Amino acid sequence: MQNHTPRQPHIPVVAGIKDPIRDGIRSGWNVRASTSIADGTVLEADVIIIGTGAGGGTTAEILANAGLKVLMLEEGPLKSSDDFRMDEREAYRDLYQESAGRMSKDGAMSILQGRCVGGTTVINWTSSFRTPEPTLQHWASEFGVQGMSSAEMAPWFETMEQRLSVAPWQIPANPNNAVLSRGATSLGIDWQTIPRNVSACWNLGYCGTGCPTNAKQSMLVTTIPAALQQGSELVYSARAERLIMDGRKVLGVDITALNDDYQPSGSRLVAKAPHVIMACGAINGPALLLRSKAPDPHQRIGKRTFFHPTTFCFAEFDELIDPYYGAPQSIYSDHFQWPSVTGPVGYKLEVPPLQPGLTSVLLLGHGHQHFSDIQKLPNLHAMIALLRDGFHPHSEGGSIELAGDGTPIIDYVINDYLWDGVRRSWLSMAEIQFAAGAKSVRVSHVDSPWFTSWEEAKAGINALEFRSNAFTAGSAHCMGGLAMGEDTTRCVVDSDGKYHHLDNLYVFDGSVFPTSIGANPQLSIYGMACKQANKLLEKLQQG
Numbered sequence: 001m002q003n004h005t006p007r008q009p010h011i012p013v014v015a016g017i018k019d020p021i022r023d024g025i026r027s028g029w030n031v032r033a034s035t036s037i038a039d040g041t042v043l044e045a046d047v048i049i050i051g052t053g054a055g056g057g058t059t060a061e062i063l064a065n066a067g068l069k070v071l072m073l074e075e076g077p078l079k080s081s082d083d084f085r086m087d088e089r090e091a092y093r094d095l096y097q098e099s100a101g102r103m104s105k106d107g108a109m110s111i112l113q114g115r116c117v118g119g120t121t122v123i124n125w126t127s128s129f130r131t132p133e134p135t136l137q138h139w140a141s142e143f144g145v146q147g148m149s150s151a152e153m154a155p156w157f158e159t160m161e162q163r164l165s166v167a168p169w170q171i172p173a174n175p176n177n178a179v180l181s182r183g184a185t186s187l188g189i190d191w192q193t194i195p196r197n198v199s200a201c202w203n204l205g206y207c208g209t210g211c212p213t214n215a216k217q218s219m220l221v222t223t224i225p226a227a228l229q230q231g232s233e234l235v236y237s238a239r240a241e242r243l244i245m246d247g248r249k250v251l252g253v254d255i256t257a258l259n260d261d262y263q264p265s266g267s268r269l270v271a272k273a274p275h276v277i278m279a280c281g282a283i284n285g286p287a288l289l290l291r292s293k294a295p296d297p298h299q300r301i302g303k304r305t306f307f308h309p310t311t312f313c314f315a316e317f318d319e320l321i322d323p324y325y326g327a328p329q330s331i332y333s334d335h336f337q338w339p340s341v342t343g344p345v346g347y348k349l350e351v352p353p354l355q356p357g358l359t360s361v362l363l364l365g366h367g368h369q370h371f372s373d374i375q376k377l378p379n380l381h382a383m384i385a386l387l388r389d390g391f392h393p394h395s396e397g398g399s400i401e402l403a404g405d406g407t408p409i410i411d412y413v414i415n416d417y418l419w420d421g422v423r424r425s426w427l428s429m430a431e432i433q434f435a436a437g438a439k440s441v442r443v444s445h446v447d448s449p450w451f452t453s454w455e456e457a458k459a460g461i462n463a464l465e466f467r468s469n470a471f472t473a474g475s476a477h478c479m480g481g482l483a484m485g486e487d488t489t490r491c492v493v494d495s496d497g498k499y500h501h502l503d504n505l506y507v508f509d510g511s512v513f514p515t516s517i518g519a520n521p522q523l524s525i526y527g528m529a530c531k532q533a534n535k536l537l538e539k540l541q542q543g
């Protein structure tokens, strides 16, 4: 376990809950920090998996169960339930890429993404949707993706839903989510209950800081322990720096060992295996291939990077909302999502949890205004709209470049096409919030006042100016950059996740989506990785 100096005495937030990772390590699992391994060591395995999130965890269990010697490499630290103390400061520092400070190149989009054993599944909010049918149809017709119709994917989704206990949330929505269902109902807008991947959830609401009760069925407590139990090896704080290649073959991976402060320790390791699977997620996956100078005859690595640019609308209520407690997301509406698949941008409505640190950033503003806004927190509600990017010629997504030190730079610009969606989404959310009884509403644009009626909001939102950096467009859904499809001039991997231009390299994670999903992505990644890992296994077993 990595050893940070805790700011408070280090006691688990929930006493008496068993920590399956600490127990497993005590029982003899093969788990090491990279810094505990001698400089220059060569690690060997049948398969290397780089990254241990949704794609990596799913793949590791499948291959380990089949008897393969699996080596999991993870750049983030190993933290587990005894470390998860519902503390934003610790969680952002330890579990998030760039300590939750990841941004697009122009600073206009804040990007949340995981960096720890279990990846983003450790910090996500548990909403679990299958890939929408129009998305799969679009991929087949536009990118030549094969074998991924809704019917063909159904058994893989079913397998992963059972594995991760996905089921509609049975407990009444918290007041924050109830605003969406109440307002939508009164306007005749359809809404549904969200399926979640939890087992015996305590309804605490702090999923984003790591689940202290192990109720969230993340990779950390499901597939990774299962793979370790089968004899797999996990090396954490181990950043895959470059792929070692010879012609069309990947021979192995050059690894930088990282200290507790996430800086290079000075040691380097090498991992070798006949098959390498990248599961580093969007942004970092393309960056690894760029650093490695992987063959890319059509310059497609990092292109078509998508985010579901997410807009925010806050509302103040007389009643207590306590928006930091209770299942973070339990209600959604797809009313505005699919009026036209390839027309003006559609959006999914959901509700985010409002822990104070996160909220203080999302609220925008400064000084007295900001102080006054954050004091409203117990009575605040927020709604989010996730814009479905990538389905229109004016939504080609962003691209990944490398900084001088090899780290990724994310170039993603909100253009007029997306701005139209931003404005429409603010109008939809404000109307629903007033219909639910909000006394005032403010959209996340620096020029937005608190509107006190729907009429005032409608006029005010329509008058807001489109200026980059003047409004919040965040993202917790990093997708694309290594598009999947059979057309080698436009796509980087084939429908089985195999890299087009190398013989033994596979990508099983959210970077292969050729567009955004149009729903929260984790179950799409689990289902596709499950299918692709089984296909790979079949191939390996046939020799």
Ligand SMILES: Cc1cc2nc3c(=O)[nH]c(=O)nc-3n(C[C@H](O)[C@H](O)[C@H](O)COP(=O)(O)OP(=O)(O)OC[C@H]3O[C@@H](n4cnc5c(N)ncnc54)[C@H](O)[C@@H]3O)c2cc1C
Residues within 6 Å of the ligand: 050, 051, 052, 053, 054, 055, 056, 073, 074, 075, 076, 112, 113, 114, 115, 116, 117, 118, 119, 120, 121, 123, 124, 125, 126, 127, 128, 129, 208, 238, 239, 240, 241, 279, 280, 281, 282, 284, 285, 288, 329, 476, 477, 478, 508, 509, 510, 511, 519, 520, 521, 522, 523, 525
């Ligand atoms: C706050 C938040 C809430 C979310 N809520 C939901 C939700 O409710 N529902 C949903 O469906 N989705 C949600 N998501 C998104 C979802 O969890 C991710 O889309 C999904 O986990 C991505 O899976 P992945 O396999 O592509 O990558 P990840 O799960 O991000 O895993 C990639 C792993 O690779 C590691 N890695 C990267 N580069 C390297 C390298 N060079 N060497 C070694 N390791 C490396 C990373 O540290 C990381 O652990 C949420 C995300 C966030 C941030």
